[in-house]
Amino acid sequence: MSNKQFLSEIFIFNDLDEKELEYVENVVSILHFPTKSYILVEEDETDSVFIIKKGTVEVTLTNEAGKELILAFLEEGEVFGELAAFDGHPRSANVRAQDDCVVLCISRVDFIDLIRKNSKIAIALLQELSTRIRHLDQQIMSLSLFDSRHRIANSIYQIAERIGKISDGEVVIERSPTQQEIANMTGNSRETVTRILKSFKDQGFLYTKGRKMVIPDFESFKRLTLDNSA
Numbered sequence: 001m002s003n004k005q006f007l008s009e010i011f012i013f014n015d016l017d018e019k020e021l022e023y024v025e026n027v028v029s030i031l032h033f034p035t036k037s038y039i040l041v042e043e044d045e046t047d048s049v050f051i052i053k054k055g056t057v058e059v060t061l062t063n064e065a066g067k068e069l070i071l072a073f074l075e076e077g078e079v080f081g082e083l084a085a086f087d088g089h090p091r092s093a094n095v096r097a098q099d100d101c102v103v104l105c106i107s108r109v110d111f112i113d114l115i116r117k118n119s120k121i122a123i124a125l126l127q128e129l130s131t132r133i134r135h136l137d138q139q140i141m142s143l144s145l146f147d148s149r150h151r152i153a154n155s156i157y158q159i160a161e162r163i164g165k166i167s168d169g170e171v172v173i174e175r176s177p178t179q180q181e182i183a184n185m186t187g188n189s190r191e192t193v194t195r196i197l198k199s200f201k202d203q204g205f206l207y208t209k210g211r212k213m214v215i216p217d218f219e220s221f222k223r224l225t226l227d228n229s230a
Helices: 004-006 018-027 083-086 107-119 119-145 148-163 179-186 192-203 219-224
Strands: 029-033 036-040 048-053 058-062 068-074 092-095 101-108 164-166 170-173 207-209 211-215
Touching: 004 048, 004 101, 004 148, 018 107, 018 179, 048 119, 048 179, 083 107, 101 107, 107 119, 119 148, 119 179, 148 170, 148 179, 148 192, 148 211, 148 219, 170 219, 179 192
Parallel strands: none
Antiparallel strands: 029 101, 036 092, 048 101, 058 068, 058 092, 164 170, 170 211, 207 211
């Protein structure tokens, strides 16, 4: 797929005409990042915007003791780095390639120019940012108020909502997070995650096939995120 065709399918660019897409295609550069390499590092003073063309990245924060909290996983077609482009401040989080990634990079100057010329891009970005803030609100509430079982269920539910494939009430997550990644998302130890995932499997809430996770009844699983005493 050409960069132009790919860009036309990205949510912030899919209302652009041919001439506008050609302009975007001319200002992007293509970057390659191997598995586990950092694309962005917290507090870096860079301000470009990135679009994932291939692969998956994880967005993380790290405290002074080196403990990592995973905020989100982003996949093909998703955008990151826009906050620094908007406000000019250092990067607010780390972004690391989960596998070999290809990303398109747009400089802050070109990105702001695009937004000034086309308000639909700004509106699409605001909608996406609103969705991410809602997810972060849920994660903060879960980390602050609920027990380990609830936090793990909520984390899996959010991933399933975002990237899962739903059919007849069943959800399939093709590349589910590892147990350590779930631990880093929920503030638990890996041992706790192993124990609680086993209980979910024993109760029939989910099962795994390699890296694939299947939730047979998504509505039933959703109730795990709502009932802290479950």
